[in-house]
Amino acid sequence: MSFDYDLFVIGGGSGGVRAARIAAGEYGARVGLAEESRMGGTCVIRGCVPKKLMIFAASGPGMAEEMRGYGWQGAATGTFSWEAFRQKLDAELVRLETIYTAGLEKAGVTIHKSRARLADHHTVELADGTRLTARHILIAVGGRPAKPGIPGEELGLISDDLFLMEELPRRALLVGGGFVACEFATILNGLGVGTVQVYRGDAVLRGFDREARDMATLQLSACGIDLRLRVNPTRLDRTATGIAVDFDDGSRDEFDAVFFATGRTPYTQGLGLENTGLRLTSSGAIEVDEWSQSPVPSIFAVGDVTDRVNLTPVAIREGHSFADTVFGAKPRKVRHDPVASAVYLRPHELGTIGLTEEEAAARGSVDVYAATFRPMQSMFAGSDAKVLMKLLVDPNDDRVLGCHIFGPSAGEMIQLAAIPITMGCTKADFDAAMAVHPTIAEELVTMRSPARRHRPDREAGEMEAGQAAE
Ligand SMILES: Cc1cc2nc3c(=O)[nH]c(=O)nc-3n(C[C@H](O)[C@H](O)[C@H](O)COP(=O)(O)OP(=O)(O)OC[C@H]3O[C@@H](n4cnc5c(N)ncnc54)[C@H](O)[C@@H]3O)c2cc1C
Numbered sequence: 001m002s003f004d005y006d007l008f009v010i011g012g013g014s015g016g017v018r019a020a021r022i023a024a025g026e027y028g029a030r031v032g033l034a035e036e037s038r039m040g041g042t043c044v045i046r047g048c049v050p051k052k053l054m055i056f057a058a059s060g061p062g063m064a065e066e067m068r069g070y071g072w073q074g075a076a077t078g079t080f081s082w083e084a085f086r087q088k089l090d091a092e093l094v095r096l097e098t099i100y101t102a103g104l105e106k107a108g109v110t111i112h113k114s115r116a117r118l119a120d121h122h123t124v125e126l127a128d129g130t131r132l133t134a135r136h137i138l139i140a141v142g143g144r145p146a147k148p149g150i151p152g153e154e155l156g157l158i159s160d161d162l163f164l165m166e167e168l169p170r171r172a173l174l175v176g177g178g179f180v181a182c183e184f185a186t187i188l189n190g191l192g193v194g195t196v197q198v199y200r201g202d203a204v205l206r207g208f209d210r211e212a213r214d215m216a217t218l219q220l221s222a223c224g225i226d227l228r229l230r231v232n233p234t235r236l237d238r239t240a241t242g243i244a245v246d247f248d249d250g251s252r253d254e255f256d257a258v259f260f261a262t263g264r265t266p267y268t269q270g271l272g273l274e275n276t277g278l279r280l281t282s283s284g285a286i287e288v289d290e291w292s293q294s295p296v297p298s299i300f301a302v303g304d305v306t307d308r309v310n311l312t313p314v315a316i317r318e319g320h321s322f323a324d325t326v327f328g329a330k331p332r333k334v335r336h337d338p339v340a341s342a343v344y345l346r347p348h349e350l351g352t353i354g355l356t357e358e359e360a361a362a363r364g365s366v367d368v369y370a371a372t373f374r375p376m377q378s379m380f381a382g383s384d385a386k387v388l389m390k391l392l393v394d395p396n397d398d399r400v401l402g403c404h405i406f407g408p409s410a411g412e413m414i415q416l417a418a419i420p421i422t423m424g425c426t427k428a429d430f431d432a433a434m435a436v437h438p439t440i441a442e443e444l445v446t447m448r449s450p451a452r453r454h455r456p457d458r459e460a461g462e463m464e465a466g467q468a469a470e
């Protein structure tokens, strides 16, 4: 049977673009790619890139404050112009989009600026009804923000909207305690928007190391965000002056804008799954094996639509490995553990890799090397902001199980720590490295004795003894 393409990719985001470029450019495959919106996908157009630029913009007031502490009397940021920033941001995104498109074209990929859906195991249908066949189909359609399902939620915005606002709200509500909610609260607060964040739990960033979560939770409040914990919105109503929100603690408040950052779901809606034998997992993701292959042998899926680890470098690696495996005769699986990540808060970020202290203690014995201190730079300026450096070590083989950093540029630090930790290094390997002084990161190689030790058998025994005494 002959096909129009060797590979058809649905979705021009992180995973799809990489897979298409490698399959066509390096392995000479005939590749078509459909993108219904802007090339680059979530990360480039409405995620990592614009978000991080906004984090930089939002750092202004904190930097000015710190400089006043260094004797720069009257140091101030001036007035923030959203319009000026937006113009520069838009131009930057156009530049990146152009680069992504040019990279695909140079590799010989045929771009279809259209929505696509699956018609059968080897056929996709474009929005104008054109049908194209391919030996292999790669689904790389990403995810979409999910709203919580409360009355009036259509009045609320999603993360995509922040990047398109004509003007900044005076007062905004962020709903959620995950990556997006915490980063967006940091941005809005830093840009001078009165920011309220509500989260249903007792500390933001569930799933991260508890000690680091507590520090992030404290910092959000300390930097001026009105963080309300154990609170959930129950309904939204439009008023003459804004959006009124009722909360489950009985309170009511009014905002100019409400952002839902309540998670994302795989974007499989209208994808024609009913025309294939594809299965969805309980979270609505396309089920794939370790080769990103679905139960239908001709169809593969990568990135957020598979809901494995929803980060850009992971989607890229999955797309690349798929192309190497299927078109390059270089079988390559993606290792999804450990994966480093960072939450870009201000002044301190959270960088993390591997097990949390709670996970490590549940798994077995663990020695916790942890240091909490005020770093030289901000302390001199009069700030109380604290840093956390933490290494979790298996006492049986000295292997480093996890690393958690809460501090300035923690994202940069964790990227470097991720190299030895991914290699399976030991605490002795860290100790063997000479410190770079004076830095914050030197703490990683100078922590001599554990701050605490978890021994599950002993803890269980102690608990039993405690219970017997009661
Ligand atoms: C606000 C925000 C900030 C983030 N920040 C970070 C960060 O700092 N670091 C990090 O690592 N990750 C971050 N992420 C996550 C990261 O953006 C995603 O993990 C990554 O973009 C996933 O890539 P993907 O290829 O799976 O999907 P996407 O990048 O979402 O690409 C999917 C593409 O498919 C297109 N599409 C969908 N359906 C169809 C269809 N039927 N036909 C044609 N085209 C279609 C979409 O328009 C989109 O362009 C962030 C996410 C958000 C929302």
Ligand SMILES: NC(=O)c1ccc[n+]([C@@H]2O[C@H](COP(=O)([O-])OP(=O)(O)OC[C@H]3O[C@@H](n4cnc5c(N)ncnc54)[C@H](O)[C@@H]3O)[C@@H](O)[C@H]2O)c1
Residues within 6 Å of the ligand: 147, 148, 149, 175, 176, 177, 178, 179, 180, 181, 183, 199, 200, 205, 206, 232, 261, 262, 263, 264, 309, 310, 311, 341, 342, 343, 344
């Ligand atoms: N810096 C980064 O790397 C970065 C930044 C942003 C997003 N991302 C990726 O995108 C993904 C999505 O981010 P996200 O913040 O949207 O999702 P998330 O899953 O990290 O957080 C969702 C938050 O919404 C809350 N929530 C969920 N349903 C709710 C409901 N019905 N009512 C009230 N609260 C509810 C959850 O408790 C949680 O706090 C992340 O998991 C991450 O993989 C990464």
